[in-house]
Amino acid sequence: MLSKDKADVTSSLAVGKGRGETLTVIKVGGKIVEEEATLRQLLDDFAAIDGHKVLVHGGGRSATKLAAQLGIESHMVNGRRITDAATLNVVTMVYGGLVNKNIVAGLQARGVNALGLTGADMDVIRSVKRPVKEVDYGFVGDVKEVDATLLADLIRKGVVPVMAPLTHDGQGNMLNTNADTIAGETAKALAALFDVTLVYCFEKKGVLRDEADDESVIPQITRAEFEQYVADGVIQGGMIPKLENSFEAINAGVSEVVITLASAINSPEGTRIKK
Amino acid sequence: MLSKDKADVTSSLAVGKGRGETLTVIKVGGKIVEEEATLRQLLDDFAAIDGHKVLVHGGGRSATKLAAQLGIESHMVNGRRITDAATLNVVTMVYGGLVNKNIVAGLQARGVNALGLTGADMDVIRSVKRPVKEVDYGFVGDVKEVDATLLADLIRKGVVPVMAPLTHDGQGNMLNTNADTIAGETAKALAALFDVTLVYCFEKKGVLRDEADDESVIPQITRAEFEQYVADGVIQGGMIPKLENSFEAINAGVSEVVITLASAINSPEGTRIKK
Numbered sequence: 001m002l003s004k005d006k007a008d009v010t011s012s013l014a015v016g017k018g019r020g021e022t023l024t025v026i027k028v029g030g031k032i033v034e035e036e037a038t039l040r041q042l043l044d045d046f047a048a049i050d051g052h053k054v055l056v057h058g059g060g061r062s063a064t065k066l067a068a069q070l071g072i073e074s075h076m077v078n079g080r081r082i083t084d085a086a087t088l089n090v091v092t093m094v095y096g097g098l099v100n101k102n103i104v105a106g107l108q109a110r111g112v113n114a115l116g117l118t119g120a121d122m123d124v125i126r127s128v129k130r131p132v133k134e135v136d137y138g139f140v141g142d143v144k145e146v147d148a149t150l151l152a153d154l155i156r157k158g159v160v161p162v163m164a165p166l167t168h169d170g171q172g173n174m175l176n177t178n179a180d181t182i183a184g185e186t187a188k189a190l191a192a193l194f195d196v197t198l199v200y201c202f203e204k205k206g207v208l209r210d211e212a213d214d215e216s217v218i219p220q221i222t223r224a225e226f227e228q229y230v231a232d233g234v235i236q237g238g239m240i241p242k243l244e245n246s247f248e249a250i251n252a253g254v255s256e257v258v259i260t261l262a263s264a265i266n267s268p269e270g271t272r273i274k275k
Numbered sequence: 276m277l278s279k280d281k282a283d284v285t286s287s288l289a290v291g292k293g294r295g296e297t298l299t300v301i302k303v304g305g306k307i308v309e310e311e312a313t314l315r316q317l318l319d320d321f322a323a324i325d326g327h328k329v330l331v332h333g334g335g336r337s338a339t340k341l342a343a344q345l346g347i348e349s350h351m352v353n354g355r356r357i358t359d360a361a362t363l364n365v366v367t368m369v370y371g372g373l374v375n376k377n378i379v380a381g382l383q384a385r386g387v388n389a390l391g392l393t394g395a396d397m398d399v400i401r402s403v404k405r406p407v408k409e410v411d412y413g414f415v416g417d418v419k420e421v422d423a424t425l426l427a428d429l430i431r432k433g434v435v436p437v438m439a440p441l442t443h444d445g446q447g448n449m450l451n452t453n454a455d456t457i458a459g460e461t462a463k464a465l466a467a468l469f470d471v472t473l474v475y476c477f478e479k480k481g482v483l484r485d486e487a488d489d490e491s492v493i494p495q496i497t498r499a500e501f502e503q504y505v506a507d508g509v510i511q512g513g514m515i516p517k518l519e520n521s522f523e524a525i526n527a528g529v530s531e532v533v534i535t536l537a538s539a540i541n542s543p544e545g546t547r548i549k550k
Binding site for chain 2: 066069070089092093094095096097098100101102104105106108109113114115116117118120121122123150153154157159166168170171172173174
């Protein structure tokens with residue numbers, strides 16, 4: 001015990017946290033968690049991560065499939081799902097029920113004491129319904145506040161939160177919320193209490209220098225380098241907001257953001273974003 | 276503070292518990308939580324209950340409806356749903372997702388810090404798949420073990436568990452589990468730590484002396500009276516296992532079981548079962 005305490009103190013000095021406890025927030029998209037083989041691999045890899053951890057998942061493909069089976073059309077604008085009342089029921093069932101509970105049961109089988117959560121549970125993430133501008137996204141939530149107090153208590157007791165991309169408005173409505181945002185906001189809130197690494201699993205090995213070359217991973221990016229890459233046209237499209245969010249997380253106290261393959265969450269591969 | 280502590284001690288002496296904290300476990304069937312008006316009333320009434328509390332809900336009607344929309348036939352034997360793999364997905368979506376999260380969001384809007392749970396979450400309720408005898412119920416779980424440790428911690432912090440009728444087998448599978456059983460087993464496990472009242476909401480005002488007369492509620496039943504009522508044919512059918520379960524809960528330390536209307540959970544009405 002004494003030597004462990006000593007190690008904790010040393011590491012806490014190194015990272016500047018009061019407690020020096022590490023916590024990894026892993027965000028995986030729907031594709032990984034909706035196919036049995038990739039889900040099984042992910043759960044094995046996730047179970048092997050040392051220290052405290054949180055899993056944030058998507059589930060869009062299953063939602064689209066269930067909606068189609070129910071005769072509900074899926075409309076996407078800028079990659080975001082237009083969420084009418086019927087679609088909100090679909091995503092609540094799929095994200096909060098099917099996908100979340102299958103992950104939780106799968107982790108329990110691996111000795112990980114998982115707890116499935118939406119933002120409504122324990123009022124962990126409260127959102128506001130996105131204001132209607134050019135597009136009416138419907139029941140889509142923009143995160144307003146994360147309350148990490150009870151979450152941190154549970155994490156310290158060995159519980160591993162598994163978070164579905166759903167929040168609530170505090171007035172009785174569930175809201176569909178982007179999983180990257182859930183992961184980023186949760187990581188930021190927990191960064192006040194833990195030494196947090198945020199891992200965005202991606203369909204490529206990391207941020208690529210050359211989109212046509214899957215091996216051209218940029219191993220590390222600082223803010224200044226990012227701005228240069230954007231100015232040079234090396235980084236473009238959907239990767240720009242992903243990296244903007246990553247730097248925002250870093251500025252809010254997250255120690256490191258990693259963009260990598262889901263199959264590489266236990267390896268030093270991928271792109272690392274630091275201050 | 277002192278006078279409150281004193282009151283606690285007095286009540287703990289009265290009920291023979293170490294802490295004297297009261298906890299009410301309310302079980303409501305699908306019918307109540309699946310219709311907007313009755314759900315709203317239930318949530319108002321539940322929010323008004325003093326002390327610690329747990330809500331256990333069903334959702335069978337919504338599951339049957341979704342299954343039908345998906346072309347999955349619902350088969351019931353002795354009031355229990357035969358749960359094949361497709362049906363397991365349906366109940367996981369409906370009970371764990373749609374119904375559970377709508378209740379959680381509704382309670383949050385009423386200032387109740389609800390946390391939606393299945394038995395897989397924090398490994399709260401572990402089951403075994405029901406052995407195949409005359410009937411193969413499929414993915415249906417018989418409760419093996421309730422771990423109330425983390426649940427009790429959360430309850431003491433003001434969290435209100437909202438439990439869906441789903442458990443897991445510890446090997447990665449969710450299992451469909453009767454909501455009455457979830458309520459009874461949870462009440463028994465928590466009875467070691469709290470002064471527990473278990474309330475089964477029912478479509479009648481209580482246990483009736485005359486099935487044709489809705490007003491003929493038996494206000495209180497002891498074990499001896501129950502056996503006499505059964506011998507006399509006054510109590511029969513599905514009420515017998517419900518009362519057997521109630522006495523089992525009482526024998527396991529639950530202070531009182533109440534069978535009543537959902538609209539009467541804050542009134543002294545209904546049938547009270549005592550040792």
